[in-house]
Amino acid sequence: MSNSVIITGITLVYMAIMLWVGLRARTQESSSLEGYAAGGRHVGVVVLFFILGAEIFSAFAFLGAPGWAYKNGAPAFYILAYLSLVPIMLWMVGPRVRELGVKRGYLTHGDMLADHYSSKPLGIFAGVVGVAASVPYLTIQIAGAGLLFSAATDGLVPFWLGALIALVVTTIYVFCSGLNGIGWTNLVQGVMMIAIAWFLGVAIPDRLYGGVSEMFTQIQQQAPEYLTMPGANGMGWGFFTTAILISCFGGWTWPHMFTKFYTADSGKSLRRVSAIYPLYATLLIPLMFIGFAGILIFADTPLDRADTVLLKLVIEVAEFSPWVIGLMLSGALAAAMSTGANLAHTAGVVLTRDVFGPTIMRNSSDTDAVKVTRWSVVVISVIAYVVALLNPSSLVLLLLGAFGLIAQLVPMTLGALFFPSLKRTSAMAGAAVGSVVFLVFQFAIDSPFGWHPGVWGLLANAVILAVFQIAASKKPETEETAEFASAPIQVPEAQS
């Protein structure tokens, strides 16, 4: 019992520090939409590095990655691979997204698509899908925080309360400080995640096997199938490869990542962040060690849920002191809350800007937009909390579906960024067909060759897009394209 009190105490101190850091970050700027949503577009390298690191490394990276290594072995390296490859898209598209954002006042993905293709419905569609993806993802972070609390404190802090504490703390600083609050808390959370992951990743193999090297030697003797592809459960190269490609080359259009390109103070900063980004990704190496450590320990009594492997090892097997367990809990909560705060913030901005902006809030002022965005953050967080308590089984399906659809916007987004000759009809036809193909292979029939359904969607998307584009170029200028070319440019609420 007293152990649980120590663990809870450490974690509450950590929460209080987060709240303090988040609230201190509030500036005058937080009262304009550009300030609240994008930190006034002058976030520098260090904070940007930690925002992009901490938001991408969620509860999934901290608990799920060891879970994958424990359950499947080597196929878990797909997580290592795609998170290492994140900086490629950051390097290639980031500076251009930022440049257009400054020039034309964009704050979201929908802003850019709606303006470039002169189609308000397209912007609204991007907004709705963005919110639909963010809410279940946020729910998973909140539920993760609740589970962590109840497991680490042995039930002293129950699920509903743990989830509520995490939610209230993040919502307060996101509400008050906007992007600046997220930036500074992510910096602290990022440092904690890295330090705690490396500490545990070295200490657990050391306690249980006498070192990392010794651990791998024993696995090689007793269960060598875990150390190479196709792993313990026979994952094919097809899924492994396509999952890496879709996560890495489709993931940058996820709203919480895309909107961050607008926050950078320069394209040069984005390039610099992508150069040093792999330093953040190394955080996965110790997390993989922890998963591998579980393989022999739980060989006779396999865990029901693979993603509890880190918790079980730290709390039940390695017999760490309550101080270490408290720090572990704080580190894992940092992973869940840093992503959660970004998701709530982005969903609030996207909902207000892309969905309300062109519809019910057409003539509202900048001050009103900030107010509505703030309260949207609160409402979205409460919805996510209620959903976390109900825990519907369709949650993961909604998440997969919505993020899959966002990836289908990749070709038209690239068109808006780099290929002005891409026509609206081609882009939309490609996205529509790609979305249908993706949805069919995700939910209705098995994906051919076991590939990731999103890849089939993108292939269909690209083919249709090319066909329309070629067909259009053979015809002389049609009325529609002529009209598009001369359409008046509407800058959505450019900041004065």
Next chain:
Amino acid sequence: MSKTYNLLVGLHFLVCTLAMIWPGALIANRIEPTVLGIPFFMAWYILWMCLLFVGTWIAYNVRHGGNRDE
């Protein structure tokens, strides 16, 4: 200069990606020899993580190093 630069950076990204997926990763799919006690297949991923970092860092400095702007 700019075209060659973009080509080289693109090539660097392509090689790093191919090394981590099929078919590039096939050649590393074994346990021996271990590297500092880590099985070869895992060490391969760590190696390419480092190479991606080194290559991108060089690319950054060539283009943006010193006081040069974008």
